[in-house]
Amino acid sequence: MKQVVQNYKSGELAVLDVPVPECKPGGVLVRTSYSLISTGTELMKVSEAGMSMLGKARSRPDQVAKVMQSVATNGLPATYRKVMGKLDSYTPLGYSLCGVVEQVGAGIDDVRVGDLVACAGNEHALHAEVNWVPKNLYTPLPEGLAPRHAAFGTVGSIAMQGVRQGEPQLGDVALVIGLGLIGQLVAQLLTASGARVVGVDPDPSRCELAVGLGAVVCGEPGSPAVDAAVESLTGGHGVDQVYLAAGGADNGPVELAARLCRDRGRVVDIGKTRLDLPWNAYYEKELDVRFSRSYGPGRYDPEYELDGRDYPIGYVRWTERRNLACFLDLLARGRVDVEPLISHVADFDDAVKTYERLKDGELKAVAVLFRYPDGPAAEEGEARAAEVAVPAVRRGTVAPVPSRPAKASVRLAFVGAGNYASSMLLPHLVGREGVDLSAVVTTTALSAANAQRKFGFAEATTDLDAVLEDPSIDAVFVVTRHSSHAALTRRALLAGKAVFVEKPLALTEEELADIVAAVEESGNDRIHVGFNRRFAPLLQEARKRFGARTGPASLRYLVNAGRLQQGSWYLRQGTEGSRFTGEGGHFVDTASWLLGSDPVSVYAVAATGGEDLQIVLRYADGSTATISYVTTGTPGFPKETLDLIADGKVLRLDDFVRASVFTDGGAAGRKRWVSSRLPQARDKGQNAQLAAFVRAVRTGGPMPVPLESLVATTAATLAVRTGLAGGAPVTLARAR
Template identity: 35%
Template sequence: MKQLIQNLRSGETILEEVPVPRPGSGQVLIRTRRSLVSLGTERMLVEFGKAGLMAKARQQPEKVKMVLDKIRAEGLLPTLETVFNKLGQPLPLGYCNAGVVEAVGSDVRGLQVGDRVVSNGPHAEFVSVPQNLVARVPDGVSDEEAAFTVVSAIGLQGIRLLNPTMGETVVVFGLGLIGLITAELLLANGCRVIGLDLDEDKLRLAREKGVITLSPSTADLAAAAVQLTGGVGVDGVIITASAKTDAIVSQAAQMCRKRGRIVLVGVVGLKLNRAEFYEKELSFQVSCSYGPGRYDPEYEEKGTDYPVGFVRWTEQRNFQAILEAMELGRLDVKSLITERVPLAEYRRIYDDIGTSNSIASILEYPEGVSVERSVVVNPTPSKGGAGGAEIGIIGAGNFTKMTLLPALDKTNADLAFIAGAGGVNATALAKKHGIKRSTTDYRELLDDPKLGCVLITTRHHLHAPMIAEVLGAGKHAFVEKPLAIDQEGLEKVMAAYESSPGGLMVGFNRRFSPHTEKIKAMLDPAAPKNMIATMNAGAIPPEVWVHDMQVGGGRLIGEACHFIDLLVFLSGSLVVEVCASSLGQHAEDNTDNASILLRFANGDQGVINYFANGDKSYSKERLEVYSRGGTIIMDNFRKTRAYGVQGFSKLSTRLDKGHRTQFERLVKGVREDNIELIPYSEIINVSRAALAIVESLKTKSWVSVPL
């Protein structure tokens, strides 16, 4: 299928061939008929992409600080690689989609194949969207009218926050697409509406709908608005403009009556003048997109609705309200359509999007597009080697993009497949790294007889079942930690391994770092060791999936397992007992601030400090080893120093956590039909110890780890 994407590094807008997405649980696959180009939002993305590197930095000063902190912690070159990889990520364009339901995933309620629907899906011939972001289209609303639903809901949510009553006077500041729709919805709500804009064509359209219009080129906006209300001032202002100036908020404050309300829907400067707000006791609020539920993973991803008695208007119910207004003739969007363009001719819109005066552009989609879940990206011949030497990847997220594929590029890996849920990221990565095929159906990898090994980099809850499927297909399985997030998943993996000819490998790359291998060589295996590993992990917002115990398993299972393996490797022994304590008065099974004690079968001791409340400019990882009168300190896999150790003083390298060495050996192992770089007993022990950490936090006691 075809999909429009934006390259943020080059600024190029591309109609890319990508595989059709497969709807997951709670998702709906939609065959697109029409989509609306939101010229304001998409213009910003296109212009940002076309800007130079320094211009991009000036537009995102908060990101510049993050980059500087990363340079201090990890060095210049790794940071530059990260930045350029981020900018190379394709960005799907569009969020106003109308089409027909092609398929539904499990647990979908109230929607079926053949329904006409709207969604916030991108500009693509097929889109897969969570059910709470989909609404059924009434018979009296056309596809092109329905394509306005989502952008109209943005204006409607601003109105709901303003809470106007019949007879009030409301100013709409900025008469672009959202502004014009907002003005018309306010009129339908019984308000007197004043519209402000520089563009005479937009002012004319607004007047035709019954809006009183003002232009800053012909009037003092604040004074004119106050005069139109008999000197009282307007009851409220909805700002839908996009501008960097602080003057818009100031003018809005000046034209308001005492205790007036201002709602920001657009993007403007926000340096507020306290006196303007203080003297009138004005209220100011920023509107978040389509309404309650936006950016809430429980609502959007898991399909949990808010009870209507407590949250009357969710984003989905706002969609439904807009569609009803269209059906009843209270909202006319046809007059806003500037052009109708076939998808294949998208450049008619995007090549001059920065200077276009269009209000709304509709993309029209062809009929009869087939559902193809894989595409050939690089039809290159095999790099050679015995049968079963080809490698496939399941997962096209950040780890695959930033770490896995750059490391594999430095090997002779024969990459045949990459599977990703949406298709866009996987296809872009296939194109960049010479992978032959991109697919949205990972089971294609399991059915390919030439494929000897599958690398799994998905969200953590999928690891165990996918490993079991890969091993069940007789192939080698590599999984980027963790192996499993619960005991049931671990047992499933163990059962599959016992009955499969395939090998198992987990991405515990730290043991392959030159720093770790040097430390291991300096240690006497028979001498007792005290080991302290500290991870300055940094805070991650609580809504991110890694904190979800059902999806990510929490950060201790998902990330601290790296250090358990590191200490197992250095000790040369298995963990037999674990005790953990979390920060604060109450022990929690889901924490990212904990100290963990490990006892090893040979008597060694380990401490893992996993902290998320430190400064990111400080080194992220640190290791201390004390043994036989010597002390070894490793700082962030860049510098290692030894004290009291004969024949060694220090080792300095670029940041090297062992990824490159790990994948070089893995690729060699695939060709030799043996990928088990880490003993199976150690992989299982580390996984059991990670699960024991959670149990220890719950019970506040030592927990034994079965050997």
């Protein structure tokens, strides 16, 4: 098998062929599907290995002290040989992964061969194709959790242990200093715990990411916005806890913690940072300084980690393994979202190059995953009649598309230039800085010429092959009839283009599977579906005002679709699919975005003899969304109204013209936020969506919506037809 190793003396990184470990009693052999690079801890180790001997000594004074003690005990020659022998050897990297159990050792009865597990430990969850993992350092995956997300289990446990040390309570205000991988997870866990989070990091992109994942305000150290937020949220008293998730030799984080923490507040050190405590500041506030030791109780105890001796839950509620299981549960229920943290997924064979790019600063990343050749095993057995498989996405299994550097402008091609493209997309792109409209492709020369004249395309053509083969084209917009979306999307992906496809992505499960297969074949996952409502400014603001929730939610979405005009191509269900198949993804996507996860089942019923549908989506955390899709209402009533109810709060959206949020303010009474705009200023998010897509293509950053979510939304939309035919709920089984 292959494993990533490093020579600490020379700094050399390599992927070596090494023997497969033995399956010892008390543990399991795990074939890795994804392993996570700790961009903090591991990069620090990689950087230290590249230092001179003097630099290594300065960076690890603790090890120097051990050497000096050995010299005193064993003499200089013996100590020298020992130290040089240890330095001039390969050491492993990695400590967080997800994989499939290949062999079960004696004494193990909680997992079977073929089970997916998340694994921890810098000696057991290594960047290697196969690892032996003892019982207390693995845990099975909850149903439906993606392996790439489960690979975050160890770092999630580190963040969770830090949060537990801070003992946050509902309503607390917490400051997170350092918004790298651990800091981002700490911020999300605090938000899930009911705390309000203020973040600090010198990198604006990390601040923006944390705010998007639930933090109230984030800014650079010394930012007036941070000071103002702490002042406002705490009434001038200071934050209840500070979490130090930063690294380095700067004492600024410790000083900032003292300045912004309240009297008798808690400061928790999670990262490896300088701790030169300013005595007066910490003494006068009597600050409680705490340390968080890795993944939780059991860490560094060989009887727990190697011998499998658990601590009684009545005495130690949260051990390493229980922390790991808890974090995976939060992931599965959508309370923590790691997908936006994934900056890059690299093939395991490219491990050395990936580390070098990270070390040299060429690859800026919060989290990087290694993807292994043999992914998770397929589900056993055939799908049941009331079960639809959601295609799993395994990118780049054949020929990955090379990453592209950020560019000043992107060259776009449109395939199709009908009403929607001409009215809702192209007006937002014409004249946009950094956008070149390079080509428009239609089936008739005249329509292409019209689009060229109106929007200024450099070229108008009917030759799609020529456009797809043009290496200067960065992205292709598929804005054609529904029946052609899947095939055109597949062709564009295989040609290495980023793709914006107007909904629907596919009309059948087979078409959806073909698109996922194209992603696997090409390694190109640069795709976005035009689900624009989640980008609507009014809904974005309402969601922010609604805030985080702790319990299940109920969502009601009334779509007053109205009747179609005679002759509309939407009526051609034989070739273009049903009307709901065509546009229902909008509403499924909006509901899932508001609820923070993808549906696990779909139940649909139709009015007798009509097109009106009632669709119930169920989510893993117990939330439900009911979509009433009706065609028999009056056009005088708004097309879309939505209510979201959870935790004593209600969010209401009235056709993207007015939004309201009602909250129970307790003793302070009820609170209400209302925002509205003129009907002619109704904004359903097209402009913001296009800006996000263009930015992703230009910078090479993540696409606006994760591919897994696009696939899940499409599968749920298609499951409506299956449910109507079978008269029973349809389970959306995640393929593995």
